[in-house]
Amino acid sequence: MNTAWIILVIAGLLEVGWALGLKASAGFTRPLPSLLTVIAMMASFFLLAQAMKSLPVGTAYAIWVGIGAIGTALFGILLYGDSANPLRLASLVLIFAGLVGLKLAG
Template sequence: MAWTLLVLAGLLEVAWALGLKASEGFTRLWPSLFTVTTMLVSFYLLAQAMKALPVGTAYAVWVGIGAVGTVLLGILIYGDSASPLRLASLALVLVGLVGLKLAG
């Protein structure tokens, strides 16, 4: 159950990161409310997952899901760079996340 909560928390981290961009510096009401709400729920789920998982593993996986998801959606939605080095770096992050899961 803790891993499920952690994955959901990571996906919500992606949502609030994209919401930050859409809020345009918290100058747009609905994207700002979306961002703050998803932040709070993401932190709550992370905290619940940390009850059963090692703090370092939980935090690293949460950040990793958020980073990888945000970069991929940034490429797809906003046309961010998809250079080979950038994609290879994302692959390394994913390998690290799998390693943490296997070691935990």
């Protein structure tokens, strides 16, 4: 795995962090979670931009969003009691399969 892919994965993980941070910030009314959320957003966007220097834009963006969507959904289930019904979990597996397909088609 080359550096651009590693950077992209980190950017996606930061997207999970800022998505969860949005909830923790309570609409940006809590200062520390709000600050950490904005920092994670900026870092995530910066790293996405760096990865896009050498990766196809559509692939990079889809992987970034996919990591964010899957990670946020799983943490929502674990931390906030979001629904974990079979259809929802199967849908997350399908998103993951699509991400793997994009990487393999690379």
